[in-house]
Amino acid sequence: MQDIEVSVVIPTYNRSNLLRETLESLFAQTYSANKFEIIVCDDNSSDDTEEVVKGLMQNSQHNLRYIKVKSKIKGPGKVRNAGINHSVGKMIGFTDDDCVVSKNWIETAVDCFKKHKEICGVSGTVTTVGDCKNKKFTIARRVDILSDTGSYVTSTTFYKKDILLEVGLFDTDMRYWEDIELGWRVKKKGPILFEPSIHVNHKIHCASIISYLNHLKHIEYWVLMYSKHPEHMKDDKLILGHFFNKSPIYIISAFLCFSAFLLESKLFVLFSIITLITYLWAHVFVDKNLKKYPRRLILLPRYSITDIVKLTYSLKASIKYKCLVLF
Template sequence: MSDALRCTVVIPTYNRSELLRHSLDSLTRQRMPANQFEVIVVDDGSTDDTADVATSFQDRLDLRYHYQPDEGFRAAAARNIGIADARSPICVFTDSGIMLHADNLNQHVASHQSTTGPTAVVAYIYGFSSDDTNIDVVRERLDVDDLDGSIARMQAKRECRDIRELFYDRYGEDLTRIPAPWQIFWTGNVSAQTTQLRAVGGFDEQFRTWGGEDLDLGYRLHLNGATFIFNRQAKAVHIPHEKAFDQSMRAATRNYHYMAEKYGSPVMRILAELPPRRFLDFNELAAAAI
């Protein structure tokens, strides 16, 4: 079967079994035939019924479940387990609580096939926002039993837009024209080539709090020659769930300082010192620093 695999979906999770159920359910509805992709769920030490939920999909998906003991936040290590276990040429990263449009995996693979050399794909997540009003609209609009219809309605009404829409409004959608496309390589819905992920060392497991481990990986993919592509049609929806946004951003800022020390580059020092609410200015400042 592995010879036919086109991509591997890697999902780290922790005590979010119901959100995971929705994510896996969306994978059962992919237009890509089920024997052409695999799913790797890596459990970061859950104490709920995550294992039962994951394995309950093994009759519908080519799914493998891994468990690592709860030793704190280890999403980077969890994703690295997925990269190491992947049997396909492309890893698609998503999270429990993200539901993928039926054409999502086809779109990721198409972007890789249309680009020469190593590629990193940034895709679109409806409802991914820090705006509570936007989150309330997602709750009203999202029908988990009609995901594609829900996305079509959000798209038609220009509602529940990805927070990075502000980025695309300013810089456009051709990520090859900006100096730091890795700034928006957020692992809710991205992909990269498995061989390159392994070549650059995967995720840095020194990240033990939320935020930055995906940018760190994106930066190394960029330095290693990856072409960054934005694919608006590789759509997904972020199911509203509780997250302390300000607390998360403080953790991310600490991680950005770690990255500045790790690389010692002017662009990373800018990232560490830039207030989170000014993320739109980063590429302009990066262009001046490079």
């Protein structure tokens, strides 16, 4: 294990079929097999994940390791932390059990660290593959990252291990978005390079409508992040300092319109016009793709429901964490 330079940490939970593809893409790396290890951190899965990984360990020449993490703490942060603590590489790479990494994924990351001594980390691009056309009553959840957004997801990010130990690893208070919060802390120590060729394909998630709406609850952790890092509210240029996007402005306008209607106020017409304008601003005229404008108009009920849910969760979190950020 003395030759190991890179440790790849993969958290997993009940996805043995997808995990196998992820591991096979790592087995096909152009980077020398004896210079990196793969650490599968199992969040106490109930499927055959353990059997699948241990079977691959017996039949593969790669440095594949398996850790079963039992903890009452929820979220992948504690699982990734276990992987970091068991790692031996000076560089830690992160990907997920629903990703397939490019063949030069590790090699390109290592080259970036060698060429840019000052960086603390390097991140790349994510492309969602697949669709939900054959699955009725589902909503596609995509993860597409094609440029440097300043949010470094653990689908395809590498950090220097000593920097991770210095900043305190993943924050286990963060059940979701813990990877982005970690990136914010790392950037205080030094730059994170964005290299597009460090690429992964991310499997699409086809969520049921109920599951999708429940997933929106994760917005609460964005508010928690801003409460921990209030300077990012200004850095991210929140609208009027507290609106993360345009959706809350539309919903507030719609609420005022509905209230004026119930009160039979003369302001109803004015608020109706404002509501229409804010909806177009938030959901229709968001780019120059004219072909999508009619569809976006028709999707008003869907957007309205999701916007109300997001605003409700973010308002609740804003009160809880005493930090006003509305989504």
